[in-house]
Amino acid sequence: MPSTENAWPALPVQEWDGTRDTLHLWTQMAGKVRLALTPLVNHWWNVPLYVDSRGLTTSLMPLEAGGLEIRFDFVDHRLRMLHTDGGEGDIALRPGTIAEFYAEFTGLLAELGADVELHSVPVELPDVVPFDQDTRPAPYDPEAAHRFWVSLVSASRVLNGFRAAYRGKASPVHFFWGAFDLATSRFSGRPAPQHPGGAPNCPDRVMHEAYDSEVSSAGYWPGGAAEGAFYSYAYPEPPGYxxxxxDVDGAYFDGDLGEFVLPYERVRAADDPDAALRGFLDATYRRASASGTWPRETGRA
Incomplete structure (x- = not known):
């Protein structure tokens, strides 16, 4: 059995932020394929990636004939594409440039007969360069990528348990490649006022769709604290939230982010990391539902 230390590895952001930023752009490429191939599901639930037994996957996406899956393997450090007709190919995950990786990525799509038109500009980032023009060095530390995946596996386990406890409308636990975070959301069943938008390099209609219902969202982001952070927020933010x-050790409200935050380091150092994280998730949901006076019949958790 893996130890708690191995299940919640140390992840000092300053030691792997270059690799993190490379992965962010790589996952956006795969996510854009998913966006292009799948029908819209409420709140853009058709576009995220999912944690799997080797890394992150798009899951099976429909093609005109058959289907395609794209997987980031953080054990063997390969990007794999698998077609339902038996065709497959892979790309090594290694240092280089984003433009080089994008050329290999789109070339492999073409080899497998996946006719996909991609918008080559990254989203939800303040300073963007089209993938095919980005010749800046893109570092990749395989050991750091592996540790991040292990942290996602552990975070996913706790988030899935949290999601399962809610009987109302709740999202899957999924990885949003735009913001590069693992998240799940609970809904009150009531509509929300139109979101103001404003995410960098992202049309406001994306946020309008994402936040058209009253929601309490929680997740994990490899930023915001020395080793990343767990977060929770409510939209619209209710009075008194x-x-x-x-009453959660180490948690605080970040006014700049507009979110409750629990540093990843506090979770991994706890005697029972799963319980520490679950306590944060439960407490922030209770705060959102109580201060927002959510209907009691929405879901019991």
Whole structure:
């Protein structure tokens, strides 16, 4: 059995932020394929990636004939494409440039007969360069990528348990490649006022669709603290939501982010990391549902 230390590895952001940023752009390429091939599901639930037994996957995406899956393997450090007709290919995950990787990526799509038109500009990032023009060095540390995947496996386990406890409408636990975070959301069943938008290099209609219903969202982001952070927020933010401290060791409200935050380091160092994270998730949901006076029949958790 893996130890707690191995299940929640140390992830100092300053030691792997270059690799993190490379992975962010690589996953956006795969995510854009998923966006192009799948029909819209409410709140863009058709576009995220999913944690799997080797890394991250698009899951099976429909083609005109058959289907395609794209997987990031952080054990063997390959990007794999698998077609339902038996065709497959892979690309080594290694340092280089984003433009080089994009050329290999689109070339492999063409080899497998996946006719996909991609928008080559990254989204939800302030300073963007089209993938095919980005010749800046793109580092890749395989050991750091592997540790990040292990942290995703552990975070996914706890988030899935949290999601399962809610009987109302709840999203899958999925990895949004735009913001590069693992998340799940619970819904009150009531509509929300139109979101103001404003995400960098992202049309406002994306946020309008994502936040058209009253929601409490929680997840894991490899940023925001020394080793990344777990977060939770409510939209629209109800009165009194941020006014009192949570009874959760190490958690606080970040006014700039507009979210409750629990540093990843506090979770991994806890005697029971799963319980520490679950306590944060439960407490922030209770705060959102109580201060927002969610209907009692929505879901019991």
């Amino acid at each position: 941020r006014d009192r401290a949570l």
